[in-house]
Amino acid sequence: GAVVSQHPSWVICKSGTSVKIECRSLDFQATTMFWYRQFPKQSLMLMATSNEGSKATYEQGVEKDKFLINHASLTLSTLTVTSAHPEDSSFYICSASSPNRGGSYTYEQYFGPGTRLTVT
Amino acid sequence: RKEVEQDPGPFNVPEGATVAFNCTYSNSASQSFFWYRQDCRKEPKLLMSVYSSGNEDGRFTAQLNRASQYISLLIRDSKLSDSATYLCVVDMGGNEKLTFGTGTRLTIIP
Numbered sequence: 213g214a215v216v217s218q219h220p221s222w223v224i225c226k227s228g229t230s231v232k233i234e235c236r237s238l239d240f241q242a243t244t245m246f247w248y249r250q251f252p253k254q255s256l257m258l259m260a261t262s263n264e265g266s267k268a269t270y271e272q273g274v275e276k277d278k279f280l281i282n283h284a285s286l287t288l289s290t291l292t293v294t295s296a297h298p299e300d301s302s303f304y305i306c307s308a309s310s311p312n313r314g315g316s317y318t319y320e321q322y323f324g325p326g327t328r329l330t331v332t
Numbered sequence: 333r334k335e336v337e338q339d340p341g342p343f344n345v346p347e348g349a350t351v352a353f354n355c356t357y358s359n360s361a362s363q364s365f366f367w368y369r370q371d372c373r374k375e376p377k378l379l380m381s382v383y384s385s386g387n388e389d390g391r392f393t394a395q396l397n398r399a400s401q402y403i404s405l406l407i408r409d410s411k412l413s414d415s416a417t418y419l420c421v422v423d424m425g426g427n428e429k430l431t432f433g434t435g436t437r438l439t440i441i442p
Contacts, residue, residue, distance in 0.1 A: 244428060256419075
């Protein structure tokens with residue numbers, strides 16, 4: 213399968229600071245990447261769709277001014293959590309779609325290893 | 333009704349047994365269907381896509397029933413390494429935005 217990397221893998225920050233998370237597709241180009249959040253014992257929830265060369269689209273209830281997304285190139289998207297608070301502590305995961313070369317669907321989506329954010 | 337619904341388990345199954353998971357989805361216009369597995373505190377990893385005709389990959393068989401809006405995953409000859417949470421995932425709008433079920437926890441017992 214395709215490879216997606218994320219950095220950092222974990223971060224601890226103080227309340228009120230900003231944290232930037234990077235997501236890279238290593239062996240394919242991704243015009244679209246996705247950012248998810250997962251709280252303990254819950255399923256992944258889509259936060260936003262990151263589009264290369266244009267503005268991100270956010271899911272209902274996700275504050276675009278708090279979660280800044282930049283998709284600077286076909287292999288890199290960044291998520292910045294601004295003025296982080298303890299309630300933002302979560303597991304943030306990005307994904308990217310790679311063309312499905314063998315099956316009926318046009319794509320398969322691969323996930324980065326995730327970033328565990330703890331805000332104190 | 334949840335958009336993607338799974339039995340959360342846990343399923344505790346002896347090694348070598350066959351285990352089946354089911355999943356239902358609410359949107360009849362859903363386009364693409366997948367099973368992912370997620371190990372504790374790790375990212376989801378694609379296990380297999382689910383095609384209308386059903387598909388098999390080694391010990392794993394996935395089936396889709398569009399009329400009943402139902403997806404299944406069968407694991408044969410289960411191994412200890414199959415212990416994980418299995419996520420039913422649906423692309424409802426055909427726009428690559430994935431909706432996840434809450435997952436079914438599977439533990440294989442030696």
